[in-house]
Amino acid sequence: MTTSYVIKGAVLPHGAKSDIAIADGLITQMAPDLNIPGATVVNAANAIVLPGLVDLHTHLREPGKEDAETVLSGSQAGVRGGYVALSAMANTSPVADTAGVVEQVFRLGQIAGLLDVFPIGAVTKGLEGLELAEIGAMADSAARVRVFSDDGHCVFDPLVMRRALEYVKKFDGVIAQHAQEPRLTQGSQMNEGFVSSQLGLKGWPAIAEEAIIARDVLLADHVQARLHICHLTTAGGVEIIRWAKQRGIQVTAEVTPHHLLLTDELARSYDPVYKVNPPLRTESDVMALREALADGTIDIVATDHAPHPAESKECEWQEASFGMLGLETALSIINKTMVETKLMDWSGVAERMSITPARIARYENHGREIAVGAPANLTVMNPTKTYRVDRDLVASRSRNTPFHGMELPGVVLATFFNGKLSFESKQP
Amino acid sequence: MRHLLSIADLSATQAIQILDTAEELSRVSDGPMKKLPTLRGRTIVNLFAEDSTRTRISFEAAAKRLSADVINFSAKGSSVSKGESLKDTAQTLQAMGADAVIIRHSASGAAQRLADSQWMTGSVINAGDGTHEHPSQALLDAFTIRKNLVRGGNDLTGIRVAIVGDIIHSRVARSNVLLLTKLGAHVTLVAPPTLLPAGVESWPVTVAYDFDSVIADVDVVMMLRIQLERMSEMFFPNVREYSHYFGLNRDRLKMMRPNAIVMHPGPMNRGLEITADSADSARSVILQQVTNGVTVRMAILYLLLAGSQESGAQV
Amino acid sequence: MSLALPAPDMDRAITRISHEILERNSGSESITLLGIPTRGAHLAARIAAKIEAIEGKAVQCGTLDITLHRDDLRMRPPRALMPTTIPALGVENRSVILVDDVLFSGRTIRAALDALGEIGRPAAVQLAVLIDRGHRQLPIRADYVGKNLPTSLSQIIKVQFTELDGVDEVTLEEGNA
Numbered sequence: 037m038t039t040s041y042v043i044k045g046a047v048l049p050h051g052a053k054s055d056i057a058i059a060d061g062l063i064t065q066m067a068p069d070l071n072i073p074g075a076t077v078v079n080a081a082n083a084i085v086l087p088g089l090v091d092l093h094t095h096l097r098e099p100g101k102e103d104a105e106t107v108l109s110g111s112q113a114g115v116r117g118g119y120v121a122l123s124a125m126a127n128t129s130p131v132a133d134t135a136g137v138v139e140q141v142f143r144l145g146q147i148a149g150l151l152d153v154f155p156i157g158a159v160t161k162g163l164e165g166l167e168l169a170e171i172g173a174m175a176d177s178a179a180r181v182r183v184f185s186d187d188g189h190c191v192f193d194p195l196v197m198r199r200a201l202e203y204v205k206k207f208d209g210v211i212a213q214h215a216q217e218p219r220l221t222q223g224s225q226m227n228e229g230f231v232s233s234q235l236g237l238k239g240w241p242a243i244a245e246e247a248i249i250a251r252d253v254l255l256a257d258h259v260q261a262r263l264h265i266c267h268l269t270t271a272g273g274v275e276i277i278r279w280a281k282q283r284g285i286q287v288t289a290e291v292t293p294h295h296l297l298l299t300d301e302l303a304r305s306y307d308p309v310y311k312v313n314p315p316l317r318t319e320s321d322v323m324a325l326r327e328a329l330a331d332g333t334i335d336i337v338a339t340d341h342a343p344h345p346a347e348s349k350e351c352e353w354q355e356a357s358f359g360m361l362g363l364e365t366a367l368s369i370i371n372k373t374m375v376e377t378k379l380m381d382w383s384g385v386a387e388r389m390s391i392t393p394a395r396i397a398r399y400e401n402h403g404r405e406i407a408v409g410a411p412a413n414l415t416v417m418n419p420t421k422t423y424r425v426d427r428d429l430v431a432s433r434s435r436n437t438p439f440h441g442m443e444l445p446g447v448v449l450a451t452f453f454n455g456k457l458s459f460e461s462k463q464p
Numbered sequence: 465m466r467h468l469l470s471i472a473d474l475s476a477t478q479a480i481q482i483l484d485t486a487e488e489l490s491r492v493s494d495g496p497m498k499k500l501p502t503l504r505g506r507t508i509v510n511l512f513a514e515d516s517t518r519t520r521i522s523f524e525a526a527a528k529r530l531s532a533d534v535i536n537f538s539a540k541g542s543s544v545s546k547g548e549s550l551k552d553t554a555q556t557l558q559a560m561g562a563d564a565v566i567i568r569h570s571a572s573g574a575a576q577r578l579a580d581s582q583w584m585t586g587s588v589i590n591a592g593d594g595t596h597e598h599p600s601q602a603l604l605d606a607f608t609i610r611k612n613l614v615r616g617g618n619d620l621t622g623i624r625v626a627i628v629g630d631i632i633h634s635r636v637a638r639s640n641v642l643l644l645t646k647l648g649a650h651v652t653l654v655a656p657p658t659l660l661p662a663g664v665e666s667w668p669v670t671v672a673y674d675f676d677s678v679i680a681d682v683d684v685v686m687m688l689r690i691q692l693e694r695m696s697e698m699f700f701p702n703v704r705e706y707s708h709y710f711g712l713n714r715d716r717l718k719m720m721r722p723n724a725i726v727m728h729p730g731p732m733n734r735g736l737e738i739t740a741d742s743a744d745s746a747r748s749v750i751l752q753q754v755t756n757g758v759t760v761r762m763a764i765l766y767l768l769l770a771g772s773q774e775s776g777a778q779v
Numbered sequence: 780m781s782l783a784l785p786a787p788d789m790d791r792a793i794t795r796i797s798h799e800i801l802e803r804n805s806g807s808e809s810i811t812l813l814g815i816p817t818r819g820a821h822l823a824a825r826i827a828a829k830i831e832a833i834e835g836k837a838v839q840c841g842t843l844d845i846t847l848h849r850d851d852l853r854m855r856p857p858r859a860l861m862p863t864t865i866p867a868l869g870v871e872n873r874s875v876i877l878v879d880d881v882l883f884s885g886r887t888i889r890a891a892l893d894a895l896g897e898i899g900r901p902a903a904v905q906l907a908v909l910i911d912r913g914h915r916q917l918p919i920r921a922d923y924v925g926k927n928l929p930t931s932l933s934q935i936i937k938v939q940f941t942e943l944d945g946v947d948e949v950t951l952e953e954g955n956a
Contacts, residue, residue: 225572233663234472236572236596236638241662305580306573350551350581352571354594481859488844488860501893502847530847766847771857 041457042070043416043450046080048406049087049383056085058412061455066408078450078457080416084382087390088120088151088413088451089367090402092183092212092290093266093338095359096122096153098144099137100129105343105433107144107153110363112431113341115150115459117363118415118448121394121402122151126158127188133158133169135177142179150458151451154399157181159200159211163189168200175207182398185212187266188313190248192218197252201261210262210288210396215248215273216240216314225354227300227315235303237353240315242270249273253280253287264396265289267340269314271324278333288396290338291325293369294360298322298438308349308356309438312342329388330379336393339366343434361437364430368446369439371419376445382419390415401454412455421447467579467588468764471599471642479643480618483607485763486756502770503532509562511553512538512591513569518730519591522754523566523600526761532769535562550574554583562586564769572596587768595633601729602639604760605686606647608753612725613683621648626678628654628710629688629737630699632661636729637688641669652678654710658699675710680719686727687712687738703736712742725749783928783936784949789909792925793822796907797829799923804874809902811839811873815891816861819879821940822909826878839866843877843898848890865898875901876922880938882908885919910949912936 040059047053057065057072065072091114097105105113107124114122124141126132132141138155145153157174161167163186174181184204191197191213200211221244226232228239249265253276256263268274268289280287294312299319302310310316328334342359349356370389374380380388394403404410422445427435451459465478474482508527512520520536527534537557550569557565564587567575572594579588592598606620613623625644631637631653644651645668652670653660664671672678679685690706700706707713712726720726726738726748734740743750784792804810807830814823820842827840844861846852877891888906895904907923912930928951930936935952939945 228662230663230666233661233667234638236594236635238595239662306576307580347549351549352569352574352577354571354573355550485860488862491863500847500897502852766860767857770847770852772853772855 039456040072040075041078041452042072042075043078043080043085043414046083046085046416048085049386051382056406056414058452058455061412063406063408063410063412066406076457078416078460080449082420083416083418083449085406086118086382086386086415086417087403087406088415088453089118089389090121090393090397090399091119091339091341091363092123092336092393092397093187093340094122094124094363095127095340095342096124096141097343098128099140103433104345107141108148109431109433110341110343111145111148111150111153113361113363115451115453116431116448117365118367118417118451119363120151120413120415120451120453120458121399122153123183123397124153124155125187126156126185127163131158131162132156133161133163135170135173138174138179138181139177151453152399152402154183154397155179155181156183156185156187156212159184159186159191160196165189165191165193165196168196168203171200171203171209172206175209182207182209183212183264184209185214185266187212187214190214190216190218192248194251194255198255198259201256201263202259205261208398210264212264212266213248213252214266215245215252217244217247220244220247226303226311227317229300229318231300231303235306237303242272242317242321245270245314246272246276249276253277253285256287257283257285260286262286263288267292267295267314267338268325268334269295269317269321271321274324274328274333278328281333288335288392289333290336291329291334292338292340293362293366293373294438296322296325296329296373297369302438303353306353308351308353309360309436309440311353311356311358312360313358326373326377326379329374330384335388336396337366337370337389338393339363343432344436345434349436359436361430361432361434364432365425365437365439365444367415367417367448368423368444371446372444375419412452414452415448416450417446417448419446421445423447465768468599468768469575469579469588469590470597471602471639471646474643474646476619476646479603479606479646482603482760482763482767483610484618485767486607486760489762489766490756490759499529499531501531502766503527503530506532506563506769507561508532508534508564508566508765508769509557509560510534510536510538511557511565511567512536513567513574514592516568516592518754519568522757523591523761525758526765529758530762530765532765535560550577551581551583554578554581558584558586564589564765566591568592570594589764589768592635594635596635597639598635599639600757600761600764601636602643603764604753604757605640605727605729606643607760608727608749608756609649609684609725611752611756612749613723619647620644623649623684624652624682625649625684625686626652626654626682627686627688628675628712630659630690630694631655631664631688632659633691633694634688640686641667645669652682654678656700656710675716676719679716680721683721683724684727685712685720685724689729689731690733690737692733707736711737711739713739714741717742717745717747720747727753729753780950780952782948783910783951784926786947789925789947789949792909793825794829796923796925797826797833800826800876800907801830801833803905803922807834807836807838809874811841811866811868811870811875812878813841813843813875813895814878815887816842816844817943818938818940821942822880823878826907839868839873841866843891843894845887845890845894848893850886850890863894870895870899870901872900872902874903874905876905876907878907880909881936882906882911882921882924883914885915885917888919889917909938910936
């Protein structure tokens with residue numbers, strides 16, 4: 037018998053107050069002052085209820101790098117951050133470029149059972165950019181893959197990119213491009229600009245991102261296919277996406293929480309916890325990204341959660357791995373950068389962090405309006421309560437959060453996944 | 465002052481204190497006996513994860529003249545080149561009781577990583593980190609400029625310096641730009657646009673692409689080494705063309721102001737960025753730079769290590 | 780605070796030291812005065828001026844910084860080095876007279892002897908001080924003393940020169956023991 041719940045006193049994204057009753061995996065009733073005998077009460081006074089968050093960009097490291105993260109530990113980090121669905125990037129070892137690997141990851145997600153883990157398939161074999169991976173087989177597998185990406189590597193060959201965009205139209209798939217012109221970024225360590233010129237770290241110019249975005253929106257237009265741009269970081273990239281959308285090109289774009297908050301000034305510490313790909317940019321890029329997320333030019337927030345073991349970060353900057361943790365802090369950073377700044381309201385957050393990512397990836401049980409009869413995938417958070425990020429207390433197996441020590445607003449109180457309480461905060 | 469990581473961390477007063485201390489020490493080094501007891505019992509490790517015989521020997525001579533015990537931990541014989549992490553190396557040095565580590569490393573920021581980490585407690589002296597900084601080189605350059613060109617002042621106010629060559633990859637250029645401008649000099653960078661970093665427009669310098677338009681107006685011409693291993697990255701078409709536009713040769717030497725001097729941090733590519741007759745001309749102070757390197761490094765070691773570690777140098 | 784040596788007495792003491800130096804060394808021909816910075820150097824210059832006035836010719840006079848030879852370097856922040864200026868005739872086979880303002884533990888003089896040893900081998904080394912306040916920690920004594928001033932360890936002696944402090948005098952203060 038499944039437990040039933042009542043979420044008491046919550047505020048819905050558009051501002052109305054309602055209690056929410058949950059049973060058998062679904063939302064069963066919504067009304068003020070629900071009183072259901074036998075149901076477990078979740079006190080959500082002063083809290084916001086969002087449709088459960090969906091991440092389109094997660095690195096779970098399993099198989100291959102289980103010391104950094106596993107599907108289970110990544111799921112635990114996800115539910116703490118309010119997520120009900122993660123999209124596991126393909127750069128595992130072995131690479132998720134066959135039906136076998138994506139099914140393995142999918143099953144590991146089901147065994148963990150805390151949220152949905154949807155594997156992303158590689159676009160090319162071994163992420164090498166040379167020949168297409170078994171895209172059709174992955175789409176037809178038990179994992180029903182719809183998003184394909186060589187993330188970490190750019191699909192730089194324009195012919196390969198064209199073919200991939202065309203091929204996934206067969207099953208309404210989408211190519212998620214890591215936009216990075218490889219020749220312009222050989223050995224690159226951080227944003228190219230004043231700070232890199234002073235630090236003597238090799239620059240990663242904005243143009244290397246923008247050139248690929250420009251090429252790929254034109255390709256997507258030409259073949260009438262769906263393109264998704266991963267982790268947009270530059271003001272110039274925003275301009276190209278804006279132009280493409282005006283032209284009616286089927287392009288969507290994501291931004292990470294860290295690119296909405298942090299800048300390349302942090303590299304001055306030479307602490308590789310701030311080393312990420314694409315790199316942290318300048319203050320004016322951050323402002324352009326916030327504006328673009330607010331006006332919808334950027335469609336979604338995705339974490340690019342990238343766990344790394346200590347030895348990959350406790351070293352010289354240029355020896356360190358790229359990437360930072362993101363799942364557990366994403367919602368509070370969006371609260372800080374977008375809601376508290378009045379750029380976006382909570383229904384905007386629901387759009388950008390749940391509804392739209394689920395729509396892009398075709399995750400049918402996710403990103404639904406909070407309504408009677410919908411699957412009970414919900415995130416309950418107190419937006420005014422603050423907490424201090426402590427890398428020693430994260431659920432992830434890794435500690436590489438750039439937000440360590442920061443005071444952030446917004447504590448996830450509870451996460452519901454298919455009607456089950458997958459996470460509940462220990463503090464009221 | 466506990467570490468010397470970057471010129472950016474020094475005030476002008478602190479920099480001048482180092483130069484003044486070197487000035488006093490140079491008299492000692494000129495004398496018949498070359499050893500002072502000042503750092504007796506202190507252990508200094510030369511951690512050279514990148515080949516640089518000159519800088520290592522210079523620091524070693526400086527440390528030995530101050531009676532410190534010197535341990536050389538060089539790339540060839542050590543595990544740094546074999547993938548042992550900087551952290552493990554630092555912890556090993558800590559366990560060996562190093563009072564200071566002089567580090568040369570191919571990674572920008574390696575010295576700062578060592579100093580900021582909890583891996584070791586001693587002083588860290590940056591002897592060149594990647595393409596970031598080489599503070600002791602800039603200090604010896606400033607010392608050499610002051611000795612040759614400054615009469616009746618302790619800084620470099622009004623001195624005009626041209627730094628010529630591969631700016632983008634040069635830690636010597638970065639440290640010198642910071643130090644020389646801090647001390648009042650005017651710096652012009654001369655290089656092909658490909659060898660200037662994006663962001664240079666925000667540096668406190670003038671940038672020029674034409675060496676000939678600059679050379680007659682400066683008091684110091686500082687030539688940088690062109691690293692031949694970078695040739696594959698297409699920064700300029702070929703060596704001959706580079707020498708033609710940016711090399712120091714007899715004709716350009718003639719254009720220089722009467723008292724202007726020629727500097728080079730070494731090792732030189734004779735015939736590439738500098739012709740042999742320029743390097744050996746009466747204007748050249750390149751060998752003085754080597755000599756001054758020892759006394760300036762003695763001054764750095766003295767100010768960092770002679771006093772109590774807790775309080776650091778007071779200026 | 781008490782006045783241990785007012786200006787006229789200070790001048791008389793310097794004059795007496797100068798005469799004693801000349802007497803003991805049979806004139807100024809063989810001597811080299813080396814003052815220990817800061818105040819020892821000023822005192823040496825005063826003595827040199829007196830000797831010049833008496834003898835009618837210049838005397839070899841310079842400074843000797845002892846910082847690099849101190850045995851208490853680690854006990855406080857590093858100090859700035861002071862100038863060492865060795866006069867033209869050097870120290871080799873000369874009668875070097877070290878000059879300092881106050882003789883206390885003797886450690887400064889020990890360091891000065893080491894520093895001098897780095898420079899050369901004098902025929903003899905003598906020591907001139909304005910004040911000997913006692914409390915020696917090393918077997919060192921002065922050859923020329925302006926004034927013996929018995930003190931307690933907590934007291935502070937301040938030697939002042941017009942060119943540095945605007946006044947010539949020596950004062951004795953009670954310090955915090």
